């Protein structure tokens with residue numbers, strides 16, 4: 429079965445200029461689809477905060493890749509992946525119980541400073557249809573953690589986005605999925621999240637695949653972090669925009685609300 433989808437994206441930057449973080453918290457108590465559209469963005473006290481909900485009903489379709497919102501249905505597989513010692517080390521993660529992972533998914537869903545998609549491998553001859561089962565082809569994730577840039581006086585460029593990506597299924601590696609997903613994700617981030625002025629990734633020095641991946645996208649070394657045995661790489665927003673990655677993917681707005689998690 430195929431879900432019904434509304435191709436035109438109708439995300440509105442609700443309450444911009446007037447909402448407060450307090451309002452964002454209260455929003456958590458409202459039904460997820462109260463009113464015409466979900467609240468996706470607040471602007472508070474000169475600082476921007478974008479709810480994870482900006483993408484709660486967004487699917488991005490690109491070549492061989494489908495990015496879908498992280499939902500409860502993905503948690504079991506995600507938790508299984510994150511028991512693997514190698515993946516834990518490469519992603520600097522700690523193992524969680526399934527219950528903790530469920531709580532994580534709920535809190536990420538509402539977190540104003542996180543943006544996460546589950547990465548699915550797609551068949552390019554799927555005609556652009558989205559499977560009813562959003563876990564179909566699930567093989568990794570891509571996300572960003574947002575933070576204020578405190579060494580920058582310019583309010584127009586004051587949000588840093590720290591990126592992470594994982595192709596958890598070994599059989600899906602070296603197929604170009606991570607590179608394509610990052611291109612799609614960065615383009616979406618720059619389009620939907622206000623005031624992003626910095627794209628950052630911190631990679632463990634021994635993680636050659638990840639270093640090569642980000643270098644292949646134009647990221648350059650910003651600084652070594654020897655204490656953590658990591659390197660910080662950056663890509664300027666201007667450079668990312670100039671690459672035209674937005675043309676790679678198409679946004680599809682899912683009109684079917686997330687089930688059983690909206691109040692989280």
Ligand SMILES: CC(C)(COP(=O)(O)OP(=O)(O)OC[C@H]1O[C@@H](n2cnc3c(N)ncnc32)[C@H](O)[C@@H]1OP(=O)(O)O)[C@@H](O)C(=O)NCCC(=O)NCCS
Pocket residue numbers: 515518519592593594595596600601602603604605606607608629630631632635636637638640641642644
């Ligand atoms: C790093 C990772 C995301 C790469 O995903 P992937 O889908 O296999 O990467 P792609 O196929 O898109 O490769 C893109 C580029 O990355 C580099 N790359 C990817 N895997 C590589 C490897 N094993 N060795 C060397 N370079 C590699 C290459 O430059 C490649 O371009 P090419 O195929 O044209 O040579 C994946 O290996 C992974 O999830 N590893 C575990 C988790 C992790 O390390 N996450 C990153 C944390 S910062």
